[in-house]
Amino acid sequence: MSNLIKSQGPLLALTGLVVIFSVFSESFASMANFAAVLEAAAIPAIVAIGLTYVLMQASIDLSVEGVASLANIILSITVANSVTTTDIGLWAIPLVLCAGLLVGATSAAVSIYVRMPSLIVTLGMWLTTVGMAALLFPDRLPQLLETRITQLAIDKQFGLSWIVYLTLALILVALWVEKYTRFGRMSRAIGENEPVLIMSGIKVNRHKIAAFALAGGCYALAGILLGARIGVGNTQSGVGLLFPAIAACVLGGTLLSGGQGGIRQSMIGVLILVSLRNGLIQIGVDPLLQSALEGAVIIIAVAGSTWHLRRKVRVIK
Amino acid sequence: MTKDTILMFLRRNGALVVLAIILTAVSTAAPGILRWRAINSLLQDNAPLLIMIVGATLPILLGCLDLSIAAMASLAAVMAAMLSPALGSASAYVVVAGAAMIGGLQGWMIGRLQVPSFVISLGALGIFKGIGMYLTAADMVGIAPGISVYETLGSRSFGISNAFILVLIVAWLFTLMLKLSNLGRNIYAFGANEIAVYISGVRRDMVRAFAFAASSGCAALGGVMMISQTMFASATVANSLLLPALVGVVVGGTAISGGVGGVLSSLIGGLIAILIRVGVTISGLPPESQDVAFGITILIAVALTTDRAKIGLVK
Amino acid sequence: MTTAFSLEGITKRFGEVTALDNVSLTLNEGEVLGLIGQNGSGKSTIMKVMAGLHRPDTGIIRVGGKVVQLRSPLEAAQAGIGLVHQEQSLITSLTVAENLFLDKPATSTRLGVYRWAKLRDRAKHQLEKVELDIDPFTSVSELSFGQRQMVELAKVLSLEELVHGHLVILFDEPTAVLNPPEIQSLFSQIRRIKHRSSVVFVSHRMDEILDISDRVYVMSDGRNVADRDKENVNVDELYELMVGKQRVNREDRKPRNAQIGAEPALTLKNVTVPGEIEGISLTLAPGEILGLIGVQGSGAETILRTVFGLSDRWSGEIDYFGMPLNVDSPPQAVDKGIGYLPAERKTEGMIRNTTVSENVAITYGWQHGHGAGLISRARERGLIHNWVTKLGIKTPSIGQRIDTLSGGNQQKVVLSKWLFGKTLKVLMLDHPTRGLDPGARSDLFGVIRELADQGLAILLVGDTLDEVLTLSDAIIVMKDGRVSARIEGVQATPPSEEELVKAMV
Incomplete structure (x- = not known):
């Protein structure tokens, strides 16, 4: 029993939340609301996928918001839009994804070769990308006129937008990568015991660069989908992505100390967080309190999940 | 000179050299900046940032990071404004004292829960922001007019901004504390080797609680200074100050790995951060692009000041 | 009998300390060599030299008669030498199968993608060698210590397919984490693998060494002091030899x-x-x-x-x-x-990157201060000078960074922190x-x-x-x-x- 709670705790928590909210709110357990939850979970899920590989390796990446905003701006000024004359059509998508990959790979390379903690490197990268987004921003808010992108959010199949289907597909790919590729398998192992892997001749640095690059790619994809959803290019579009992503990963069991968790766990974490937000609004909690709630959840989740690791002789920075 | 001695020199005096270079560059581009009036108003405008930098130095000396300072400054501004009709001048004192207590609680929790400081303070950032939004209903709140504390903070003595004088006093007090008190000794030693200091019998939870109390208290003071200038507060009024504040501390030469640096070096770093902002403005670039400058400066400053012997595996 | 492996005149120094002093060792094919000695006798250093974890300062290593250089564990593995760790070398979040081939060329992946079926077959084969009946896809975190030890052994034995010739298997205190039945089953495995490999077995328990070994090799003070066939062992003599230089005059x-x-x-x-x-x-x-x-x-x-x-x-x-x-x-x-001088001087004892005087004054400095939490560096300075003289600490000044002192002087500085107060x-x-x-x-x-x-x-x-x-x-x-x-x-x-x-x- 206690083993079950340990291994499936987040899933039980999610079930518990759904049951409680269904009892206290009539509208929570409706098809329309479930669709709303999935829509709200899609973009955080994509960010969490990228972050999960990085966290499994015991690193951290804070650059989410900057990279997503930058991606959003690059997209909105290179496709058909209301401000600039550039229009490279759907080629903008690979361009933006490459930009994301490049930012991620740069963070990892700086962290590895200049020997700086990823926390600081990605903090710097966060700022740098926010600033780059501002520099690239044209004079006025560019409206996206490329319908093939905006339709992703508008066009619905069985009540769900293409964004949700795209996210589901990405989750499947990420699960496959986690289970079937050397990169996926080694990512968790790096977080658990890097020295042994180095001694075994595993090229750890390559896997680290790959994880950050993939994470950057995911953030860029999130930036594209945000563009599809809001229909404009905005330097603030990525703001608010970092918190829920970290909270979701930790809630699901992908710990900041590395070596644990995975895509499945992080996705459950995303659902917990989104259901919590949605349910609390349903039962009448002020949405302005949302970030306070998320902040408290992060602290409680990290403290609770690492409680058994507490030792007197342990460095906490 | 060998590579090591150059690096050593840069670590010791790098901040002053950088300050001189930037000052020269900025004053060449805009000679008006060197006039006393311009400097004075620059110092007055940036006193909130400088006081936050002074406070944020203490956790970083321990090797910790307090990401909640800007949110705390905003919340403090909001609280001070809301309490000002009822409490008058006391509202400022109450807010700063309360912030210090909350900061102390944060620091204490890091040790008790054994959760890294950046997680606790990131969570605290969210909590402060949420409470601020809720209290103000995401709107502006004004301060009651004619309260002496805020009027004093917003004005000048002997032609110098009172807020800036307060920054200097607090920085001087912290410097004395770090140099002359047992607590100051413990803070530096803690940053150098937490475990050895603990085994030497130092109450590490108390040391950490004090450092975070100082950083929160200073952040709240910064918030109070802000409303004394603008007379209005919102739940996001100080949010953009987090990164310039961290830039100031690390550019001043306080190593993010702990144990090295000081409040006065941070003040120099703070002046650099201010000049970077000014430089971006007079160069005609959009103001947001100062973030690129900050991001790159933070990376270079940390690369130069981190003691790599102390971080075995880079994570 | 043919010699499988030999060390000739190996010397290894760490700073001022000589860990191995002109040590020679030969290992015959199909034999279990029991290595015993006290703490600091050099037995774990010699194992690390054999496993490619330490490079000797002087001396020759031969495998099957040929002189080899062992620069890393990987090179040792290529020469057919494998170290069975106590437990630390397994990645618990990976499966048994993955752990078995972690340090081997990747033959069960194609373009970085796993072929799980092939991996399972190969792993099964290896696990059979140690008679371990578990699913190769079990996560190591679910195994007992005894099973983990067997997986370690299987990991080393799987070198067979990669290396031509004889294997040399090193066991570094393998029994420390095992219970008696597990120890017995480990021993029967060791006896079983003898015909195709040579074994070096390190333990600090005399009874185990006598039980499993064909030959006993005793280390003391970085030297080999006895090398006896099992039949000629005199236990009392071995104890006497282990004491070595530690005999008090x-x-x-x-x-x-x-x-x-x-x-x-x-x-x-x-x-x-x-x-x-x-x-x-x-x-x-x-x-x-x-x-x-x-x-x-x-x-x-x-x-x-x-x-x-x-x-x-x-x-x-x-x-x-x-x-x-x-x-x-x-x-x-x-x-x-109560005061405590920790064994780990570098991580727990001294406060690195700070001065001698801060290290001495950290605990009790306040007792000599002005009260109210204010310290008096002037007063402290005199007292620190006293202790530096009394303990004979060799340092240019008390403002010297402690990292630059020799180990002995660092230790005296850490000790003087406890003597600095009045209440110990x-x-x-x-x-x-x-x-x-x-x-x-x-x-x-x-x-x-x-x-x-x-x-x-x-x-x-x-x-x-x-x-x-x-x-x-x-x-x-x-x-x-x-x-x-x-x-x-x-x-x-x-x-x-x-x-x-x-x-x-």
Whole structure:
């Protein structure tokens, strides 16, 4: 029993939340609301996928918001839009994804070769990308006129937008990568015991660069989908992505100390967080309190999940 | 000179050299900046940032990071404004004292829960922001007019901004504390080797609680200074100050790995951060692009000041 | 018999300390060589040289007659040499199968994608070699220590398919984490693999060595002191040889005229730390030096750390001058007047990147200050100079960074932090002379005796026999977390070194 709670705790928590909210709110357990939850979970899920590989390796990446905003701006000024004359059509998508990959790979390379903690490197990268987004921003808010992108959010199949289907597909790919590729398998192992892997001749640095690059790619994809959803290019579009992503990963069991968790766990974490937000609004909690709630959840989740690791002789920075 | 001695020199005096270079560059581009009036108003405008930098130095000396300072400054501004009709001048004192207590609680929790400081303070950032939004209903709140504390903070003595004088006093007090008190000794030693200091019998939870109390208290003071200038507060009024504040501390030469640096070096770093902002403005670039400058400066400053012997595996 | 592997004239130094001094060793095909020695005798260094973890300063390594260089564990593996770790080399979040081939060329992946079916077949084959009947896709975290040890063994044995010729398998204290049935099953595996490999087996337990080995190889002070076929082993002789240089020169020894207090300063009753020590009781009086000794992992250090408030979970009773000692953290212990010199000088003892004077003054500096939490560096300076002179600390100035001093001087600085105050009553020393040269050691011995003469109660975990025999008024020998012998009146009627070694191994 206690083993079950340990291994499936987040899933039980999610079930518990759904049951409680269904009892206290009539509208929570409706098809329309479930669709709303999935829509709200899609973009955080994509960010969490990228972050999960990085966290499994015991690193951290804070650059989410900057990279997503930058991606959003690059997209909105290179496709058909209301401000600039550039229009490279759907080629903008690979361009933006490459930009994301490049930012991620740069963070990892700086962290590895200049020997700086990823926390600081990605903090710097966060700022740098926010600033780059501002520099690239044209004079006025560019409206996206490329319908093939905006339709992703508008066009619905069985009540769900293409964004949700795209996210589901990405989750499947990420699960496959986690289970079937050397990169996926080694990512968790790096977080658990890097020295042994180095001694075994595993090229750890390559896997680290790959994880950050993939994470950057995911953030860029999130930036594209945000563009599809809001229909404009905005330097603030990525703001608010970092918190829920970290909270979701930790809630699901992908710990900041590395070596644990995975895509499945992080996705459950995303659902917990989104259901919590949605349910609390349903039962009448002020949405302005949302970030306070998320902040408290992060602290409680990290403290609770690492409680058994507490030792007197342990460095906490 | 060998590579090591150059690096050593840069670590010791790098901040002053950088300050001189930037000052020269900025004053060449805009000679008006060197006039006393311009400097004075620059110092007055940036006193909130400088006081936050002074406070944020203490956790970083321990090797910790307090990401909640800007949110705390905003919340403090909001609280001070809301309490000002009822409490008058006391509202400022109450807010700063309360912030210090909350900061102390944060620091204490890091040790008790054994959760890294950046997680606790990131969570605290969210909590402060949420409470601020809720209290103000995401709107502006004004301060009651004619309260002496805020009027004093917003004005000048002997032609110098009172807020800036307060920054200097607090920085001087912290410097004395770090140099002359047992607590100051413990803070530096803690940053150098937490475990050895603990085994030497130092109450590490108390040391950490004090450092975070100082950083929160200073952040709240910064918030109070802000409303004394603008007379209005919102739940996001100080949010953009987090990164310039961290830039100031690390550019001043306080190593993010702990144990090295000081409040006065941070003040120099703070002046650099201010000049970077000014430089971006007079160069005609959009103001947001100062973030690129900050991001790159933070990376270079940390690369130069981190003691790599102390971080075995880079994570 | 053909020689499978040999070391010829291997010397390895770490700074001032010579860990291996011109050591030679030959290993025949199909033989189990039992390697035994005390802590610091060089047995684990020699294993690391063989496994490619340390490179020797001088000497030759031959595998199958050919001279080889072993620059890394991977190169050792290519030469057919594998080290079975105690447990640390398995990645617990990966499956057994993945762990088996972690350090081998990737043949079960194509373009970075796993072929799980092929991996399973290959892993099954390897697990059969050690008769381990588990699913290759079990996560290592679900295995018992005994099973993990078998996986380690299978990992090494899977070198067979990659290497032509004989395997050399090194076991580094494999029994330390196993229970008796697991040990027996490990032994039967070792006997089974003998026909196709040679084995080096390190243990600190004499009975195990005699049980499993064909030949016994004894190390002492970085040298080989005996190499005997099993038939010619004289156990008493081996104990005698293990003592080596640690034999105390009895003529030189100045028995201490200890003024031992009547009331005990520290009393432990039935103290247990799960997995480390069990049912420890002892008393320590003011003016007394109580020496604890045991091999690595015997639990002696844990006793000190528990008294100092560093154990996370423990039970039992500790009294301090007749009152229960309620201490949960080092600061509380220090308040009561207890000091602790940790064994890990670099990580727990000295505060690196700070000066000698800050290291000395960190704990008690405030006692010499102006009050109200203000310190007086001027007053401290005089007192620090006193201690620097008294302990003979060689440093250009007290403002010198502690990192730049030699190991012995660093240790004296860390020790003087406890002597700097006015309130210390009990001092616990954990391997105080580890890594020090002989001169620094005897200096430190003198200081410790003097402190006891001044009425301090001293609890000492010694590195070597001669250390505890020279210093202690009473000795407690630890083995496997329990007290295995207790000797009073050491200064008057010293026990023989052999007696102590027998109680330890």
